[in-house]
Amino acid sequence: KRAAAMSKPHAGRRSEATRSSVYETDLLRTYLEEWGRNPSHVATVQALVRKRQPKHTNELGWLKDEPGLPKNAMEKIAERFVAVNSHVVRQRVSTDGSTVKLLIQLHDGMQVETVILRYEPQKGKNAVTPDRRRNGAPRSTLCVSSQVGCQMACKFCATGKMGIKGNLTQGEILEQLYHASQITEIRNVVFMGMGEPLNNYCNVVSASKLMMSRKVFNIRRLTISTVGIPTKIKMLSRDLPGCHLALSLHAPSQEKRLEIVPSAKAFPLHKLMDAVHQYLQYARHRSIFVEYILLSGVNDSIEEARNLGILLHDIQVTVNLIPYNPAFPTGEDTFAAPSASSIVAFQKCLREEFGIRTTVRQEMGQDIDGACGQLANKEVKDIEDLPCGMSSISEKKTSLVGILAAIGRTLNFSAR
Numbered sequence: 001k002r003a004a005a006m007s008k009p010h011a012g013r014r015s016e017a018t019r020s021s022v023y024e025t026d027l028l029r030t031y032l033e034e035w036g037r038n039p040s041h042v043a044t045v046q047a048l049v050r051k052r053q054p055k056h057t058n059e060l061g062w063l064k065d066e067p068g069l070p071k072n073a074m075e076k077i078a079e080r081f082v083a084v085n086s087h088v089v090r091q092r093v094s095t096d097g098s099t100v101k102l103l104i105q106l107h108d109g110m111q112v113e114t115v116i117l118r119y120e121p122q123k124g125k126n127a128v129t130p131d132r133r134r135n136g137a138p139r140s141t142l143c144v145s146s147q148v149g150c151q152m153a154c155k156f157c158a159t160g161k162m163g164i165k166g167n168l169t170q171g172e173i174l175e176q177l178y179h180a181s182q183i184t185e186i187r188n189v190v191f192m193g194m195g196e197p198l199n200n201y202c203n204v205v206s207a208s209k210l211m212m213s214r215k216v217f218n219i220r221r222l223t224i225s226t227v228g229i230p231t232k233i234k235m236l237s238r239d240l241p242g243c244h245l246a247l248s249l250h251a252p253s254q255e256k257r258l259e260i261v262p263s264a265k266a267f268p269l270h271k272l273m274d275a276v277h278q279y280l281q282y283a284r285h286r287s288i289f290v291e292y293i294l295l296s297g298v299n300d301s302i303e304e305a306r307n308l309g310i311l312l313h314d315i316q317v318t319v320n321l322i323p324y325n326p327a328f329p330t331g332e333d334t335f336a337a338p339s340a341s342s343i344v345a346f347q348k349c350l351r352e353e354f355g356i357r358t359t360v361r362q363e364m365g366q367d368i369d370g371a372c373g374q375l376a377n378k379e380v381k382d383i384e385d386l387p388c389g390m391s392s393i394s395e396k397k398t399s400l401v402g403i404l405a406a407i408g409r410t411l412n413f414s415a416r
Contacts, residue, residue, distance in 0.1 A: 019081055020080070023084065061078045064078065086105060099117055101113060102183075119138065141186070152227045181217070212243075224243055224244070226245070227261060228272040231275070237282035286316055287317060292308070292322065295324050296324070300342050313354055320359055
């Protein structure tokens with residue numbers, strides 16, 4: 001029973017930690033049940049650790065003195081669990097202070113990034129009406145990773161060259177939010193970091209439920225971004241009805257999508273759109289976000305814009321246009337960003353001809369190596385060149401901020 005409660009990492013990951021994090025919810029609940037204690041104490045313990053864990057220690061001995069908690073059970077928890085099984089290796093802040101990038105090392109030596117995006121609506125604008133400003137209070141969004149690496153191999157994304165190194169456990173996903181919460185209050189979470197969230201479905205869903213729990217993290221808005229796995233999209237509407245869906249589409253036709261998104265071969269566009277329609281029937285939120293990387297001469301023509309408008313005309317959608325940023329070393333990059341005029345024309349077509357709400361990505365954190373799709377180190381030609389047990393974001397230049405910050409900012413426009 002206890003083994004079944006563990007959030008298992010991918011086979012490529014090392015074994016579980018000797019002492020688990022309290023954010024491995026199923027395991028903590030299992031122990032409490034074995035000790036004859038009320039499993040409702042799980043949320044209480046997790047909330048206390050988030051708010052009151054001493055910064056100088058990872059130990060939990062202080063829990064036994066907390067009123068309302070069974071002392072004996074808390075002593076046992078302190079023997080078998082720690083607050084978290086990861087730590088922040090490096091923290092970088094952009095010059096304007098809008099973006100904070102955390103490099104987090106997991107218990108087995110692998111590393112992931114998580115990015116805090118501090119958004120001030122009054123600074124937002126769009127390409128068609130650049131003088132228009134948004135309303136709303138300042139807020140912070142956290143962009144989290146769900147895997148080390150990614151197996152979807154999108155042609156325009158350096159992360160796709162990494163391959164999959166391992167799934168993150170429920171606790172490892174939640175610990176990203178824990179670390180970020182020590183810096184600032186987090187209002188929104190987006191799964192737009194390393195990995196395809198729906199390929200780590202169970203851990204992502206269970207972590208998301210705890211993130212949205214009012215007692216523990218109380219995240220107000222949670223968005224899961226996917227390149228498109230139809231069966232899991234359908235499941236998501238039932239298993240996590242309170243979340244928002246962001247679809248990484250990037251092309252309006254199956255033929256074009258196959259050129260830049262190899263996974264489209266296994267998940268053809270017509271099945272993907274059928275899944276989206278079914279998702280919208282059951283989901284609490286009756287609209288989705290569509291992410292669209294603009295690649296000069298590939299998918300940025302007015303014809304492509306019209307085809308995209310036709311594809312999306314019958315659903316409630318916000319399209320986020322993301323001009324391409326160089327993701328590979330000079331001489332190896334076959335893509336380029338469109339001109340500013342092409343971007344504006346693409347946006348105008350969607351907005352004026354089809355009435356589709358369309359925003360253009362606004363850069364954040366470029367001065368700390370943030371540019372869309374540049375997660376892999378440009379100085380490392382192959383993931384296997386990295387030190388054993390380390391991901392490609394270890395000890396090198398990284399740019400998760402771009403693939404997260406650009407999209408996360410647009411999502412925040414709606415989080416009013």
